[in-house]
Amino acid sequence: MKHIIKSLEKAYRLYKQPHKIGDLIEFQQKQWIIIGIEAVSIDLNKLRVIYTVQNAEEVYAYQPPISDSGKTVEIIARVRTGKEAILEKIQVGRLVWIDNKPYQSVGFIDIDIEFTDVVITLLGRPVRPIPIKEVRAKVLNERKKKLNLQVL
Template identity: 30%
Template structure:
């Protein structure tokens, strides 16, 4: 199954403008909409900027739009993770701003509430908010607009 929301890393040469939230880009024939910026890393040795984005795949339109139901009251939940001592290299998966999946839903990590050691394991508790794709109609309109631009069509 192809996920609707994905995390992707894009590398830019320095002084080339990185994507902003709301921008679309195409990779491997797939159009993606940037809905969040998770993190970035500057590498002065090879003059690159590596940006980790949360993106919506615009080619996937078979989903139920959820965002409008949650617009009234932004909510967050407390989550926890335990990393075994031999898996500490995965601690970057829990950096602030990154996204994680719980029961099939994607959440953005906002704030740590507890970090402790339990034996040789690292225990992390944090607050996260749900990430929702843009409305299906908006996604379809954005995809059609991008295709029109690519084909250089104008509607009069």
């Protein structure tokens, strides 16, 4: 599942228009469709955006039930002393994997100290992939634009 949905960081010149949700981008010679925005930051003259992207060329079987799309789950992250870099990965809006399924962190619930570990509890909502038919239609439209074709 991790080869279908992943986080991807792109950097832009500060006043250049970034990609939007639903746009196709190319990464590692594959087409990816943007399904979410995780984080935005500005460093001097660069705009950095971390996107949640879905592989547009891959066929997948995982599709969480529609009734679960609004449901949140509790995520517990244990940060050990010396491993503080993991804090960047669990910030609000970032992609978190639980039981090989993607979740987007929504908000923090609790923080606790256990011995030398920091235990952070946060809420996560399931990330739903875009249906394959819609992705293929988007890829086809993008190819037509590149080739400048019109259907009569």
